[in-house]
Amino acid sequence: MLAEIKGLNEECGVFGIWGHSDAPRITYYGLHSLQHRGQEGAGIVVTDGERLQATKGEGLVTEVFTENKIQGLRGRSAIGHVRYATAGGGGIENVQPLLFHSQSGSLAMAHNGNLVNANALKHQLEMQGSIFQTSSDTEVLAHLMKRSGFTSMKDRLKNALTMIKGAYAFLIMTETEMLVALDPNGLRPLSIGKIGDAYCVASETCAFDITGAEFIRDVEPGELIVINNEGISSEPFTYSTDSAICTMEYVYFSRPDSNIHGINVHSARKRMGKKLALEAGIEADVVTGVPDSSISAAIGFAESAGIPYEMGLIKNRYVGRTFIQPSQSLREQGVKMKLSPVRGVVEGKRVIMVDDSIVRGTTSRRIVTMLREAGAKEVHVCISSPPMKNPCFYGIDTSTHEELIASTHTVEEICEIIGADSLTFLSVEGMVEAVGRKGFEDSNCGQCLACFTGKYPTEIYPDTVLPHEKELVR
Numbered sequence: 178m179l180a181e182i183k184g185l186n187e188e189c190g191v192f193g194i195w196g197h198s199d200a201p202r203i204t205y206y207g208l209h210s211l212q213h214r215g216q217e218g219a220g221i222v223v224t225d226g227e228r229l230q231a232t233k234g235e236g237l238v239t240e241v242f243t244e245n246k247i248q249g250l251r252g253r254s255a256i257g258h259v260r261y262a263t264a265g266g267g268g269i270e271n272v273q274p275l276l277f278h279s280q281s282g283s284l285a286m287a288h289n290g291n292l293v294n295a296n297a298l299k300h301q302l303e304m305q306g307s308i309f310q311t312s313s314d315t316e317v318l319a320h321l322m323k324r325s326g327f328t329s330m331k332d333r334l335k336n337a338l339t340m341i342k343g344a345y346a347f348l349i350m351t352e353t354e355m356l357v358a359l360d361p362n363g364l365r366p367l368s369i370g371k372i373g374d375a376y377c378v379a380s381e382t383c384a385f386d387i388t389g390a391e392f393i394r395d396v397e398p399g400e401l402i403v404i405n406n407e408g409i410s411s412e413p414f415t416y417s418t419d420s421a422i423c424t425m426e427y428v429y430f431s432r433p434d435s436n437i438h439g440i441n442v443h444s445a446r447k448r449m450g451k452k453l454a455l456e457a458g459i460e461a462d463v464v465t466g467v468p469d470s471s472i473s474a475a476i477g478f479a480e481s482a483g484i485p486y487e488m489g490l491i492k493n494r495y496v497g498r499t500f501i502q503p504s505q506s507l508r509e510q511g512v513k514m515k516l517s518p519v520r521g522v523v524e525g526k527r528v529i530m531v532d533d534s535i536v537r538g539t540t541s542r543r544i545v546t547m548l549r550e551a552g553a554k555e556v557h558v559c560i561s562s563p564p565m566k567n568p569c570f571y572g573i574d575t576s577t578h579e580e581l582i583a584s585t586h587t588v589e590e591i592c593e594i595i596g597a598d599s600l601t602f603l604s605v606e607g608m609v610e611a612v613g614r615k616g617f618e619d620s621n622c623g624q625c626l627a628c629f630t631g632k633y634p635t636e637i638y639p640d641t642v643l644p645h646e647k648e649l650v651r
Contacts, residue, residue: 189273189287189289190211190214191211191258191367191379192204192207192208192211192257192378193254193355193357194372195253195375195376195405196374196375197253197372200252200253200375201255204223205221205238210386211383211384212259213432214380214381214430216259216261217261217272218259218273219234219259220232220257220260220287221274222257224353225251225252226253229284230251230252231274231285232249233269238259254350256355257274258273258274268312271313273286273287275311275316282351284322284349285351286315286318287315288313288314288318289380291345291570292318292342293635293637294342294638295317295341295343296638298340302324307324318337318338318341321337321340331403334349334356334414335414338401338414339414343635344360344362344364344571345360345365346365353406354404355403356401356402356403356404357400357401359399359400360399361415361419362420363396363398363399363418364423364571364625365423365426365571366381366426366431367380369409370384370385370391370393371391372388376409381432382437383434397418398418398420401413419621419634421623421624422437422623422625423571424609424625424626424629427442427445427446427624428449428534428561428608433470433473445611446470446471446477447477449477449561449562449607450476450477450531451480451481452611453474453477453560453561453601454478454481455481456603456604456607457601459482459557459599461527462485462527462528463487463522464528464531465489465522465531466486466490466530467530468492469492471531471533478561482529484529487519487522490518490548492516517547518547520552524552526553527557528548528553528557529557530544530545530556530558531559532560533560534562535560536565538586538594541597542596545595545596546596549596556596556597558595558599558601559601560602562602562603562608563605563608564591564602565581565583566583566629566631568581569628571625571627608629609624609626
């Protein structure tokens with residue numbers, strides 16, 4: 178769906194490379210391929226072995242990095258970041274990578290995810306004299322590392338990681354090495370690739386395709402990796418791990434050409450669509466998907482149901498971002514600017530509209546209305562994931578039950594609100610089976626299902642939850 182309008186946003190994406198003569202430009206292309214993970218800001222920090230140099234700004238990757246800026250970055254190693262603000266706010270100070278200088282050396286840090294105990298740690302650190310320069314939870318790790326009594330950067334990081342909780346994929350770079358860490362549940366995707374003798378790390382494997390890197394493997398939950406001029410080494414920073422990759426990565430966030438833990442995202446979404454068709458059992462004339470993330474599921478639905486798939490909705494790719502405003506009236510106007518129904522496809526037809534999720538319900542209502550105005554005789558809405566009833570605290574922009582229509586309404590009520598003839602959600606079991614994670618029993622599918630089931634893989638700290646939400650999150 179359309180992230181800015183729908184209200185469902187991933188926090189960010191990270192890319193790093195060590196030991197390549199064209200590291201800044203490769204990082205630029207890597208970030209460009211991860212642009213869907215964050216559109217509010219972008220940054221790159223490079224090292225030439227003696228100093229760290231940063232360039233960052235608010236906006237899209239192509240807006241932040243001109244040719245002159247890329248040429249001005251000198252170094253054989255770099256880390257980069259694209260941002261969507263959930264923890265902390267907007268503003269250039271929160272655009273990553275964050276860069277810190279001290280007498281003992283410099284440190285750059287990029288983070289994908291959200292720390293659920295960040296507020297408690299900030300309070301503790303401030304009581305001990307720390308002064309924070311940003312409102313980002315990422316900065317907490319830097320302060321914890323600085324206060325560690327260890328000498329090596331690796332030991333400082335290992336010590337600090339024992340104190341933070343939540344979802345995190347960290348890239349940390351000094352003048353002489355890059356460190357990579359993934360949380361014990363592996364909530365966010367992170368992979369390792371190689372270009373010649375240079376190692377690279379990315380939130381999604383689609384970044385390897387555009388940069389010409391060879392995929393090596395996924396980073397494991399609780400793993401700490403060190404990359405420097407001597408090569409690459411790995412060790413666990415904790416043995417208390419329990420794989421729980423965010424299921425919404427398969428459903429919505431990741432690009433369809435990415436592979437997550439050996440599973441192609443497009444194929445997984447197509448299987449979700451096929452399962453959905455079997456569970457829905459709806460008779461109709463045409464199936465259409467809401468661009469872009471729902472197209473794969475719509476194709477699978479059509480194949481399974483034996484109903485023609487058509488482009489009933491067209492996405493306008495030349496609309497600027499400035500019209501997106503907090504007011505609901507402008508959100509709904511934004512749907513009309515972003516999407517257009519194809520009258521020749523839907524007029525006089527019974528239409529099945531496949532979408533990946535429903536958050537507030539306002540976008541679905543507007544699309545159903547557009548299809549009816551274009552002459553659709555019936556509109557059946559089919560969602561390739563279960564109802565999102567619970568907030569996410571791991572880096573997705575849904576932190577309260579009030580934001581989620583399925584938290585306070587039944588399926589029948591949502592169907593009436595959005596104005597559809599019928600509404601079908603994919604079951605949790607159908608979604609898990611469609612993703613097809615191998616080596617995990619049903620009791621531990623290796624996926625985080627918290628937004629659907631309310632069962633969180635980590636402790637949720639009281640100061641992470643808004644006061645009126647505390648009774649609802651256990």
